Amino acid sequence: MHRVFTACVMTVVVGIGLVTAGKPATAADEYTFDLVHSSVSFKARHLDISWIHGRFNQVEGKYSLDRDDAAKSTFELSIKADSIDTANAARDEHLRQPDYFDTKQFPTIDFKSTSVKAVKGGYEVTGDFTMHGKTKKITFALQGGKEVEFMGTKRTGFSTELKLKRSDFGFDKKNIGLIGDEALIMIDFEGTRKE
Amino acid sequence: MPDPVLHLKAVCAAAGASALVVLALGWRRRICCAGRPVSTTRVNFACVLAIGIGLALGSQMLQLPLDWPPASGLGRLLTIVMPAAIVIELVAGFHRVPRWLAWSLRMGLAAAIGRVLLHGSVYLAGSPGQWTTWQAGIALAVSGALLAAQWGLLIWLSEHRWGVSMPQATSVTLALSLAGLCGGITVMMAGYVSGGEAAVPPAAALVGATVGASLIAARGGEQGAIGIGVVGLFGLLFIGRFFGGLTTGRALTVFLAPLMCWATELPMLRGRKPWRVCGLRMALVAIPLVVVLALAKRDFDREMRPLLGAVQIAAKNGPSHPRRPAEKTGWQDEQDRI
Numbered sequence: 352m353h354r355v356f357t358a359c360v361m362t363v364v365v366g367i368g369l370v371t372a373g374k375p376a377t378a379a380d381e382y383t384f385d386l387v388h389s390s391v392s393f394k395a396r397h398l399d400i401s402w403i404h405g406r407f408n409q410v411e412g413k414y415s416l417d418r419d420d421a422a423k424s425t426f427e428l429s430i431k432a433d434s435i436d437t438a439n440a441a442r443d444e445h446l447r448q449p450d451y452f453d454t455k456q457f458p459t460i461d462f463k464s465t466s467v468k469a470v471k472g473g474y475e476v477t478g479d480f481t482m483h484g485k486t487k488k489i490t491f492a493l494q495g496g497k498e499v500e501f502m503g504t505k506r507t508g509f510s511t512e513l514k515l516k517r518s519d520f521g522f523d524k525k526n527i528g529l530i531g532d533e534a535l536i537m538i539d540f541e542g543t544r545k546e
Numbered sequence: 547m548p549d550p551v552l553h554l555k556a557v558c559a560a561a562g563a564s565a566l567v568v569l570a571l572g573w574r575r576r577i578c579c580a581g582r583p584v585s586t587t588r589v590n591f592a593c594v595l596a597i598g599i600g601l602a603l604g605s606q607m608l609q610l611p612l613d614w615p616p617a618s619g620l621g622r623l624l625t626i627v628m629p630a631a632i633v634i635e636l637v638a639g640f641h642r643v644p645r646w647l648a649w650s651l652r653m654g655l656a657a658a659i660g661r662v663l664l665h666g667s668v669y670l671a672g673s674p675g676q677w678t679t680w681q682a683g684i685a686l687a688v689s690g691a692l693l694a695a696q697w698g699l700l701i702w703l704s705e706h707r708w709g710v711s712m713p714q715a716t717s718v719t720l721a722l723s724l725a726g727l728c729g730g731i732t733v734m735m736a737g738y739v740s741g742g743e744a745a746v747p748p749a750a751a752l753v754g755a756t757v758g759a760s761l762i763a764a765r766g767g768e769q770g771a772i773g774i775g776v777v778g779l780f781g782l783l784f785i786g787r788f789f790g791g792l793t794t795g796r797a798l799t800v801f802l803a804p805l806m807c808w809a810t811e812l813p814m815l816r817g818r819k820p821w822r823v824c825g826l827r828m829a830l831v832a833i834p835l836v837v838v839l840a841l842a843k844r845d846f847d848r849e850m851r852p853l854l855g856a857v858q859i860a861a862k863n864g865p866s867h868p869r870r871p872a873e874k875t876g877w878q879d880e881q882d883r884i
Contacts, residue, residue, distance in 0.1 A: 444849075448790050449619070449620060450740055455667050455669070456617070456666065458671075524609070
């Protein structure tokens with residue numbers, strides 16, 4: 352009788368162990384940015400009559416998605432400020448200088464999420480946004496998250512738009528005027544899933 | 547966009563304040579001592595203090611970054627390097643301070659300035675494509691040696707013939723002021739407006755203190771003024787070169803231009819009247835500065851002016867972004883700019 356009981360207990364313990372081992376400790380899926388299908392672009396007011404458009408050509412990032420518990424999801428983004436591109440070489444060089452991005456002193460623009468929650472159509476992400484040496488907490492809605500398989504690789508995509516004030520990030524206030532304080536940033540990215 | 551009216555106000559404030567401080571301290575001493583000449587220690591103290599006050603006032607008016615802790619190269623220049631130069635020149639001006647100690651402090655500052663100004667930047671980060679530790683060390687050592695040599699040569703020139711009249715003694719300070727203003731304009735025209743603006747307060751304060759000392763016919767303030775002027779000029783050109791768009795050739799030309807004052811020590815010019823020597827020194831210093839300004843203006847008209855909307859941007863600058871090849875290292879990039 353004792354042997355039968357021991358065998359039953361062992362079977363249950365081993366069974367639980369096997370079931371648990373089959374599932375990862377966390378259900379989050381890890382993704383890295385697919386740079387070919389991602390972009391970070393922006394536009395800012397010029398003389399308050401029109402918009403100047405530009406983009407950053409070198410962006411990297413990663414994110415993890417936990418479909419069951421969105422709070423465990425994370426997003427990270429790093430933009431090389433030096434890769435600014437407004438379709439005008441002289442203006443790009445000017446924007447890299449200390450009156451604007453000061454790319455020799457602040458080479459990257461970074462975002463790291465601190466909390467994520469699921470909302471209709473995507474996620475609401477809050478995190479630390481660091482630009483020009485200043486870090487501020489921002490919240491934005493990421494739309495998307497649908498997973499597709501293409502050429503044997505699973506991928507998801509997201510889009511968001513956010514408004515930032517340059518003056519909040521220590522940009523020289525004397526250079527706000529010709530180009531407006533507020534910039535609209537459009538971020539679209541796809542991530543490929545790590546198997 | 548630079549505001550010329552604001553610049554003029556800052557010049558007047560910095561120059562006026564420093565001249566008034568020198569006059570106030572000098573005359574007070576003269577009255578107290580029944581017209582006896584003011585001691586060189588006191589003149590140096592007055593001049594250095596006056597330049598410091600003028601510098602602070604002008605920087606405040608121009609809304610230059612004086613926040614603590616400083617985040618940018620310009621911030622470190624204004625809140626660490628310039629105050630350090632002022633303190634060192636205050637200490638070095640006292641008679642009781644041995645000469646070796648004064649020069650040790652100056653050389654220590656010369657060696658540290660580059661490292662302080664580049665702190666936290668990509669140059670010292672050791673990241674791929676940027677300077678290696680050796681390259682950074684060489685760049686800092688060369689720039690520090692250059693500053694130390696310039697500092698020593700200008701102070702030597704100001705002491706060279708102690709007893710010569712005021713114009714010769716003060717011409718070195720005025721030459722530094724001229725070079726500082728030219729450097730500021732060049733940095734601005736290369737696209738770094740706030741960096742160039744930082745040249746205005748020290749240049750104006752140097753002139754103010756020199757004029758103030760001349761009015762009370764006091765000697766002895768040159769060393770302090772030269773020290774602050776050389777450090778200010780070096781710092782301005784250094785940040786203009788490494789953070790802005792200033793080329794190495796132009797930065798070196800502006801930095802070394804005050805050494806043209808040494809030309810008046812040639813046998814054929816040495817015996818001239820003091821005011822002629824002063825005028826000659828200014829003219830000689832102005833020659834390379836005018837060339838640099840002309841080249842900077844040409845580049846400004848070609849590259850920066852179109853950004854202000856005067857002409858079709860795309861037509862002037864080409865349709866798109868000829869970015870530097872990604873595989874180029876930061877060091878190669880620096881070499882290209884030389």
